[in-house]
Amino acid sequence: MKAYTIKLLLAALCLCGATESLAQSAFYVYRTDGAINQFVYSDILSIEYGMEDIDGTGIEEYVQVINTIDSVCSIPVAKIDSVSFVTPTPALSISSAYVPLDPEETEVVDCDPEEGKYTLSFTGDLPPIDEGSVIIVDADSVSYIVLVTDVNIVGNRYEIEGEQGDLSYIFYDTEFTLSTEELRNGAADVDHLYKPTLAPRRKAVEIDDGVVRATGPLWSNNGEEQTTDIYKKGSTHAYSKHKFALNLDYEVTLLFGDKQEVENRGISFLKATNFNVDANIKGNMDAYYDFYLDVEKEETVIDLAPKENDKYVLLKHKLFPTIPIKFSIGPVPVTIDLGSDLYADVNLKGQGEFHFSAGIAADASTMMGARYNSADEDGIQMYYEQPTFNITPHDPTISGKGKLNGKLHLFPRVHAWLYGWAGPSFDIKPFLRAELSGGFKKDLLQSASSDFCAWALKNYCGLDLAVGISRSRMNYEVWNKSTEDLTVLEHQIYESPVNIKFRSASPAKVVKDQTTEVSFEVYDKGFDGEEVLTILPQLVKFEGDGDIQSTAGAYGVVSSGVAKASWTPSSSKDVLYARLYDIDGNVIAEDKYEGKGDITCPDENHPHWIDLGLPSGTQWRCCNEGASTPEAFGGYYTFGQVASAPTIEQIKEFLNNTTSVWTTQNGVRGRKFTSKINGGTVFLPAAGYCWNGEFTHVGNYGFYWSSTPRGEYGAYELRFDSYDARWYIWYGTRYYERSVRPVR
Secondary structure, rough: OOOHHHHHHHHHHHHHHOOOOOOOOOOEEEEEEEEEEEEEEHHHEEEEEEOOOOOOOOOEEEEEEEEEOOOOOEHHOOOOOOOOOOOOOOOOOEOOEEEOOOOEEEEEEEOOOOOOEEEEOOOOOOOOOOOOOOOEEEEEEEEEEEEEEEEEEOOOOEEEEEEEHHHHHHEEEEEEEOOOOOOOOOOHHHHHHHOHHHHHHHHOOEOOOOEEOOOOOOOOOOOOOOEEEEEEEEEEEEEEEEEEEEEEEEEOOOOOOOEEEEEOOOOEHHHHHHEEEEEEEEEEEEEEEEEEEOOOOOOOOEOOOOOOOOOOOOEEEEEEEEEEEEEEEEOOEEEEEEEEEEEEEEEEEEEEEEEEEEEEEEEEEEEEEEEEOOOOOEEEEEEEEEEEEEEEEEEEEEEEEEEEEEEEEEEEEEEEEEOOEEEEEEEEEEEEEEEEEEEOOOOOOOOOHEEEEEEEEEEEEEEEEEEEEEEOOOOOEEEEHHHHHHEEEEEEEEEEEEEEEEEEEOOOOOOOOOEEEEEEEEEEEOOOEEEOOOOOOOOOEEEOOOOOEEEEEEEEEOOOOOOEEEEEOOOOOOEEEEEEEOOOOEEEEEEEOOOOOOOOOOOOOOOOEEOOOOOOOOEEEOOOOOOOOOOOOOEEEOOOOOOOOOHHHHHHHHHHHHEEEEEEOOOOOEEEEEEEEOOOEEEOOEEEEEEEEEEOOOOOEEEEEEEEEEEOOOOEEEEEOOEEEEEEOOOOOOEEEEEEEEEE
């Protein structure tokens, strides 16, 4: 019979590891020694059998080994009593000193918690309150736990003196959880922001296996746009337009240890040895935030630093209405007040005259929480799930001159106060950080080569988190102790400028005293990290021999991402440089134009060798092997059949020093490659390839052999399509027939 039982237990445990539909969020192994092992299904890596016992010194038949992501648990199967998917019901140990008061028969006549004096009147039987008793005084919107140190009975009144306590004086060896998530009632309702309908329903809660469930989310709203003055003084005005749409769920678990004796005003009380709180909040946010700054004359510092004791500026008290949650654990009424305030934290430094705006729209989903153990010297420990965060930047605009550097937060602080006194708080802090700078230098007595004029813009956005403990008085937060800001996400959403590239020149050949119209493209770094043509009027300085004329002398102002200059070289060997500077006079990026000799086909007598200005000096033929025009496909060859094929190093150099576009040239599709160095161009037709006499991908792909083999069978090649061009490792047979573009 024992062997049969062991087999059933082993089968049940295997089902836990192999069948997700049977194993819910967790399963529990009940042991014959009274211990209970809990295993979260998602944490399990494997379930195995072993023959060694737990300490590895002996042999015991069928030891169950459960490997999780952070531990290994060995359990002798003979000591397993049963396996269950149902959460064990926690113990409920309530102090014998606790005296429950019937709210229907109790009237709070006077309540002075600071002096520790309370007067209660009773309409029914007088409760057995004495020195050493623990009671809960429910004074309207605030409830207090009172440790009774003196009692005077006058008729049906109790005149009580005592100290404020907490739940650790009532519960021992007890755990219970308040959760708003499991019975969520669905869609968001904008009326909940200012006209909450959740509070009355929250009086009807149910306790099941130690979990107190309340219907509906903590908050659910669509929000509405608000305009907030952040700073206004003299000629400086900083303000924001913003909207928060927030959907929050809250869960708090309270765990009380075994009891110990303490003394208060000479009276002995029992309290839990330690008091643990694990609180977390889960939320989805959809919001936008736009920031505006107008400075009409020079200002040195704009500083919204701490004004009083708090680190932040309170913008709106009760951003969401306070929600009282009342429920009972056995005969003990418990009150938690959930509320939220809106805070701002801004520190800006500016000089000059500004008109600046920038913003972001974001949606996010995250979970954050904190654990507190009264016996732990480290105090609050924070934890969180990596948030999902999607951000869309609003185009920045600016006019004026000077500097701006700052970081700002506008965020809700969510707090949960036990008995209106103290409890955990959560700061959910999306931020926008901007760096705007500009500078110039003009040496009147020296050459213009040392002059520069530049400005730059960088925008960042992200999310900071902080958790803490706060205290209240009259439903206002009067004290807060928070962890340092934890930046879980910072992303640069824009940087301007970052790069400059030669675009075109007409005519393409440099001729002494002949004016050439030259253009360069200026690039910024966008939200996804890719370079994009700038939308801002950046400054480009043109430098070189000869006569240069642009928007303002040698300076070109970018329009639609392009800066242009009229250049008249003093010789055919002159070079025109286009440079971007930072505010300190350092070159950020540069490109050049030099039309040395013929850089494209000078006539129709093909083929020609095209000089792309490559560092190695390699020149590329204008036509494929076997072709007489740049658009002709030419021949198809197996690997190594043509001796003039390029090496993989030459192909990489070619790709690294050119830009390319998918185009049609004389009716043939392919990619046109333009040198970043001198503007020379070559066209490679999309000739596809040939296998067993059949042509494939003609007009859609280009496949060009290199002369470099890869291993015993493979080879390197140049491959392109309408999306991009790249070098490629071909692992198939070398007998495929492909195009070849000769080099020298």
